[in-house]
Amino acid sequence: MAVAGKSPRPAASPRLAAILTVTRSRASMEFRERSERVRANIVLALQAGLAAAIAWFISHRVIGHELPIFAPISAVVILSASIGQRLKRTAELVVGVAIGIAVGDAIILTIGTGTWQLALIVPLAVIAAVFLGGGSALVTQSASSGVLVATLLPTTQSFYPDRFIDALVGGLVGLVVLILLLPLNPLTIVRRAADPALDILADMLIRSGDALAAGDRRRARAASQRLHDAEKELSAFRDAVHAGHETAVLAPARWRARAPLAQYAESAEYLTRGLRNSRVLARRVVSILTDQEPVPPSLPPAICHLGEAVRTLRYELDAGADPARTRRRALDAARCAAEAYESGVGFNGSVVVAQIRATASDLVRASGIAPDEVERLVGEAFGRDVTANEQT
Template identity: 55%
Template sequence: MAAATEGPGRALARRTGARLRDRYHRVRVNVLLALQAGIAAGLAWFVAHDVVNHPRPFFAPIAAVITLAVSVGQRLRRAFELVVGVAIGIAIGDTLIYLIGTGPGQVGLVVTLAIVTAIFFGGGSALITQAASSAVLVATLTPPTDGVSFDRFVDALVGGLIGLGVMALLLPLNPLTVVGRAAKPALDVLAEGLTETAEALAERDVDRADAALARLRAAESDLQRLHEAIDAASETAALAPARWRTRGALNQYIDAAEHVARALRNSRVLVRRAILVIQDGEELPEALVAAVRSLSEAMDWLRRELGDAVEPVAARERALRAAGEAGMAYAEGWASPAV
């Protein structure tokens, strides 16, 4: 209604402001990557040009930037693929172009052999792409004139190592912050979904239970982001000396992730059974509702204790209480059949 009544000028200003805020947020989130890439490119050129004494080490800054540009959590593997791919492309390109000369047919042959060789060595898409592109650069821009040289391979190695070094030493992300932010949505959805389920059982509200089930089903994407964050955090904790002390706390998240995934799946089963119980008008002991509430509290405490990097004592206590209350419900003569 407000959008319909505001004038076109105000609507344009509102949309422009929203776009500017979004772009500012994107710049702020990625400014560290831009800073790292710029420093890595300059350092790679300096080392290859002034330390190793290569006159035109353009492969070095390219390798550094590519190493930093891939997704966090994949940089170590991608840096390895980059160096191996460049080595394959340069070796094949230098050798064949030196022997058979340049031309469209030679370029096609060099690229084909580079890709086939990369596939033979079991390379992924990054390795294959780097092998082919390096072969193209060698065959077209810098064909060998004085025999096969290892200078360009050394440049790629220098760039890849400097890219990893800058990532590890220059303002490395806090692994616990990364994984904690990713874990919060998944654990919050679990806690809130179980709370809603307990209230739905207490109030015999099937719509509320349906809504809880929908939220738990949608949480698969949160779980995927948690696993990606754990991969990224593990890489940073392994490479950055300043973050080595976080590895113990990070292991708690790694151990918990599998159990959180199981809890999410089992909670959906629980909610589906709760919906049937409400629809069929079954009698429910209070202990069963209390058990679901205690399980919800366990998820909430798990998020807090993981975030504080402490042993999840309170979460464990609530989970055991939930099991005890479920046992009381069973002793009263109520049991849920398998779903």
């Protein structure tokens, strides 16, 4: 009995070891992800601390305001705004503070302070901001300024312009820190956003091609769904390009980044089109497999060539090189698609061929080629007969 009682222990030990291994692996991955987020935002943290300290010093020591709460708050709000919107956010911040202060002071001077007065100040400040056509930043700042005026700041018998001045000082200090003292590297901003978007587009195109070659409808459907959900990454990429351009224009230390950023900006426009075409392509791949249409041998490689072209574009943009390899990969996709078309495809297959051509054109255009030259290159790669058929 004793031996029998001990027999489960060797079996339990491997299970426990497996659980511990998985737990350690997840903890390690989580730690790396969190460390990466900290590393990515360390400059922003330094900017916020420096801006808050400078804003307080100027308002308190230089201008002489006794309690310049709005100065450091405004500086931090500017730096925590979505990069690419900081000039607009500065204007909205100052206007929002002005609205909140004006509404708060007017009500306090008229009916005093208290709980029900606060319940009146906040909605009136929000209504005033909305009436002026402000965005969410202006509305939020108006409401929060009204709350601060009604609760934290000392009651006065007149309007208190120091608060508006403090907000303006904080906003300007935030911009100075952003532009002159600790400007972010715009290329780093763009690359961090571009890599996930390009990786998803490249990987899902390759998976769609592989799934078509293997006749695996489940994998094809999964790739199609992931492409459909990739708008968030692509939107982040476009926003990062805009933000990088703002920084490169305003920060003298980053002026040298304007040329590489222009290449990213042009690529982003055509990659957006490429993603839309790729979504149609991936859905039609699923339909080919569902309807059991013929799959010419050159059709799956054509889709995979598109994915490789996107992957190559990512590397060439990161290196600041001429995307010549991207063009070659995209034109290879067009040639393979032309072969598939001539071999014979069904209805869904013809749509896939058309989307391959459209996406190849987008990628060649994203590589910096003029529109007329793109049409010539893709037309030659596709073949005159197919081009003529499409035109008719």
